[in-house]
Amino acid sequence: MSVILNEVRPGFYLDSVALMRLSREIAGQPGIAEAALMMGTPANKEIMRDARLLAAPGEAAQGNDLVIGIRADSDAAAREALANALQRLTTSRASVDPGQGWRPRSLRAALKILPDANLALISVPGAYAAAEARKALRRGLHVLIFSDNVPLAEELALKREGRDLGRLVMGPDCGTAILNGVPLAFANRVPRGEIGLIGASGTGLQEVSSLIAESGAGISQAIGVGGRDLSREIGGIATLMAFDALDADPATQRIVLISKPPHPEVAQRIVARVAASAKPVTLCFIGADSLDLPKNARLASTLKQAAELALEGRLIGAGFDIRARTREMRIPAGRSRRIAGLFAGGTLCAEAQVLLLAAGRHVASNAPVPGASDLARAVTDSDRILDLGADEYTRGRPHPMIDPQVRDDALRDALDDPRLGVILLDLVIGYGAHTDPAGHLAAGLARRPDDGPLIVASVTGTEQDPQRRSAQVAALEGAGVLVAPSNAQAAEVALALTGEYV
Amino acid sequence: MHAVDEANQEALRRMLAADPVLIDVIPAAQAIGALKENVLLHAGPPIAWERMCGPLRGAIAGAIVFEGWAADLDEAFTSAAAGAIAFHPNHHFDAVGPMTGITTRSMPLLVVENRTFGNRAYCTINEGLGKVMRFGGNDAEVLTRLAWLRDGLAPVLAAALRAAGGIGLKSLIARGLSMGDEMHQRNVACTSLLLRELAPWLVRAGKDPDVVAQAMQFIAGNDQFFLNVAMAMGKAIMDPVRGIAGSSVVTAMSRNGTDFGIQVSGTGERWFTAPVEMPEGLYFPSFSEKDANPDMGDSTIVETIGLGGFAMAASPAVAGFVGAGSAATAAAVTKAMSEITVGENPEWTIPALDFAGVPTGIDIRLVLETGLAPTINTGIAHREPGIGQVGAGVVKAPMACFAQALSGLAQALGVA
Structure with a gap:
């Protein structure tokens, strides 16, 4: 049996769209077959009549009257729906929903809101990054390309165009910058200071800036120029522009340049530019043998040494006594002295290789520095030092700095290896990185046997980072990990554990 | 360019x-x-x-x-x-x-x-x-x-x-x-x-x-x-805009219940069509989505001149057809449309947007660049002949029209 209930509110006007929304809500209530709220015009009454919603009270309504028509399974359901409708008609609604705010979709619209902006950070899939970067350049903006997989030819064209326009193109493949104290993309919160950094290596820039910050000094600017900037093809266009900028910046007293070894032609060009500067310069080309340098320049072989030179000799982690810390530690019986490195940071991986090679060890890596061999040519007792952020591990997956799970498989393999002696790890925190990488790692190490490999790590980041360096260190130490103050010292700890630290 | x-x-x-x-x-x-x-x-x-x-x-x-x-x-x-x-x-x-x-x-x-x-x-x-x-x-x-x-x-x-x-x-x-x-x-x-x-x-x-x-x-x-x-x-305003060599401004958007078509200034009278989409909206009592006919009519000429969906912020009551139905939603629609238009109309302003002009002149390049299709306010007809209107709502212009039009414009400019 169905019940038709009408209520007429004389002279009550509500916009038809609001009424349609209300109708839909009331019609959706339990026990309601159909419902409509409409102004009582002849056309509307006809619609309601056809929908079998009109009874005598509704039929008598006029154009300025609001008619509520309800058809329900029972009188009780109809009355409840009517009461609900009447209540909704009279209660006020929250005015503005803050979740509905508009966000610009295009550079053009964003610049209307922020006309004084002078930098665009591009983070779109690599195939589209160059097009977006070009738009930004042509609107007079400096550009930081966070995207990777940007074709080399596009990078060259963009950097040339940027140079002609006097605009810096930072990145791609090195998503790090700290400009005027603002950390961009993968970066750490560091104090302002006198040291200007230029990096073709993202984690290298993060390690050096964090080490400087943790020892109490600060950064004027940190400029990530892109992983391929010092290649022969690109020729250091962004590096040279960044050098000009820091040279001209009165806040910058000393300059540090961090990169993999540049192409020799490019290295010459860089050295010539350094010679023309009045400021002291530290060059850190991880894995490079030697270089003829001008008087104002010094070469650092590790990131730690680069930070120390920039700090004018102040030592990093001076209170950390490697011998004392490792005196009581022994590689469990039956295990070899072999070291496995599982790195999220590419440059941190390279720095570890340099230190292990210097100690005379045989090192193999998927990203070998000069002197190390390719993984395919590893021998039984080779240390395998892996860059897990390299393309072959991250294709179709996030970078291990963002998602530490990417390292889980490799870590499980290492823990299950019955002969492995030491596992060497890095942990990179800061903006863009995972919210709690140490917590994730600690959970993965929780139920390992006592006679497993020893684990050594360092945390790249600062106390001011969202993850708090000390909290991350504490979580690792709680999981039985020996944590060194720097990545270089972590490698040295590993060497001490294998008996080769001198 | x-x-x-x-x-x-x-x-x-x-x-x-x-x-x-x-x-x-x-x-x-x-x-x-x-x-x-x-x-x-x-x-x-x-x-x-x-x-x-x-x-x-x-x-x-x-x-x-x-x-x-x-x-x-x-x-x-x-x-x-x-x-x-x-x-x-x-x-x-x-x-x-x-x-x-x-x-x-x-x-x-x-x-x-x-x-x-x-x-x-x-x-x-x-x-x-x-x-x-x-x-x-x-x-x-x-x-x-x-x-x-x-x-x-x-x-x-x-x-x-x-x-x-x-x-x-x-x-x-x-x-x-x-x-x-x-x-x-x-x-x-x-x-x-x-x-x-x-x-x-x-x-x-x-x-x-x-x-x-x-x-x-x-x-x-x-x-x-x-x-x-x-x-x-709308038609009287847009017709003199036709045939400007190189212009990527839309001069007509229109639908016949089967196809959605657009015309662009730089490509003259050529239609670029794609299957028309279903409106999303509210229905009269006893009707629902299954009764609805796909989108229809020349009325999209009003969006072409910056009114209708483009002027949604002026008409919070109409925003009830989209999303949560708040005034903020209405404002967001108009602001989004300003991302795909050449400029604003200083004589047709919207008080709720601090008297910003309605977004005017749809540029097919911006539609494709932003992925924002023009938002159209529309009535909904019954799919069977002879029954009439069953609701009203909002529909998007199909992206495929704009992609074809851009190719057409590139051909007309000899850069395809």
Whole structure:
């Protein structure tokens, strides 16, 4: 049996769209077959009549009257729906929903809101990054390309165009910058200071800036120029522009340049530019043998040494006594002295290789520095030092700095290896990185046997980072990990554990 | 690139320079010479009978009976299916029509003249809500109302407009925007403003007080009366923007219930079409999505000039059709549309957006770059012929039209 209930509110006007929304809500209530709220015009009454919603009270309504028509399974359901409708008609609604705010979709619209902006950070899939970067350049903006997989030819064209326009193109493949104290993309919160950094290596820039910050000094600017900037093809266009900028910046007293070894032609060009500067310069080309340098320049072989030179000799982690810390530690019986490195940071991986090679060890890596061999040519007792952020591990997956799970498989393999002696790890925190990488790692190490490999790590980041360096260190130490103050010292700890630290 | 931007600035300049005036109501055959016997204009891009949707066929059958080309609806369907009727888009004859958009020779057409450029555009008179031909209605009630529009309303309306020397529409729209109209879904303010201006002229023009009263009652009782005026105005504004070499500004968006078509200034009269989408919206009691016909009508000409969905922020009531229905949603729609337009119209402003002008001149490049399709406010017809309107809502223009148009423009510029 169905019940038709009408209520007429004389002279009550509500916009038809609001009424349609209300109708839909009331019609959706339990026990309601159909419902409509409409102004009582002849056309509307006809619609309601056809929908079998009109009874005598509704039929008598006029154009300025609001008619509520309800058809329900029972009188009780109809009355409840009517009461609900009447209540909704009279209660006020929250005015503005803050979740509905508009966000610009295009550079053009964003610049209307922020006309004084002078930098665009591009983070779109690599195939589209160059097009977006070009738009930004042509609107007079400096550009930081966070995207990777940007074709080399596009990078060259963009950097040339940027140079002609006097605009810096930072990145791609090195998503790090700290400009005027603002950390961009993968970066750490560091104090302002006198040291200007230029990096073709993202984690290298993060390690050096964090080490400087943790020892109490600060950064004027940190400029990530892109992983391929010092290649022969690109020729250091962004590096040279960044050098000009820091040279001209009165806040910058000393300059540090961090990169993999540049192409020799490019290295010459860089050295010539350094010679023309009045400021002291530290060059850190991880894995490079030697270089003829001008008087104002010094070469650092590790990131730690680069930070120390920039700090004018102040030592990093001076209170950390490697011998004392490792005196009581022994590689469990039956295990070899072999070291496995599982790195999220590419440059941190390279720095570890340099230190292990210097100690005379045989090192193999998927990203070998000069002197190390390719993984395919590893021998039984080779240390395998892996860059897990390299393309072959991250294709179709996030970078291990963002998602530490990417390292889980490799870590499980290492823990299950019955002969492995030491596992060497890095942990990179800061903006863009995972919210709690140490917590994730600690959970993965929780139920390992006592006679497993020893684990050594360092945390790249600062106390001011969202993850708090000390909290991350504490979580690792709680999981039985020996944590060194720097990545270089972590490698040295590993060497001490294998008996080769001198 | 530079040349395209310059061409688009010229397109915007022409749009903003337009001076549309509602000047007359005349029989369609007088306005459009091509409207002979057995010739019928419809909404949207060209389409053959075989591909037409239910409401369009229903409206065509009704129009055939209305013109006396068939004795009844059955005969009308048969003769239309047999190819006895020539079909053309309104847009090919300076005209537009809402929903099915049927225009035949004896129907009265509103005449809007763009006094800056001297061109005229035409649209039929809005029939009101409920069972009407524009939604596919075709029974005796529908045809009787059409006859009254032709014989009762049109003559007195024409006389009043002529005596008034036309009604300027630009400032009327400006006032309507500040009163909550967006000129597609909601026309109550503009209808009232128009009637207020027309009233003394109607009284003077009418010989029979009953006819005048009926005319005024009809306009006053139809909140959407002004929609058709706004559409003719839109057509009158956009036609002078056609054919600017290199311009990527959209000059028409239109749908026939099967295809959605757009035209672009730099590619002239060429249509770029894609399957039309289903509107999302609210339904009259006892109807739902499964009754709905895909999107229809030439009324998207109002979005083409920056009204309708583009002016949603002026009309928070209409935002009820989209999302949460808040005023903030309405503002977000207008701001999003400003990402795909060349500029703003400083004379048509929206108080709630600190008097920002409505987003004007859709640039197909920006549509493709941002992935933001034009948002269109629309009525929803029943999918079967003869039933009429079942709801109203919002629909997006299909992206494929814009992608094709960009290729077409590149060809026209010799850079494809």
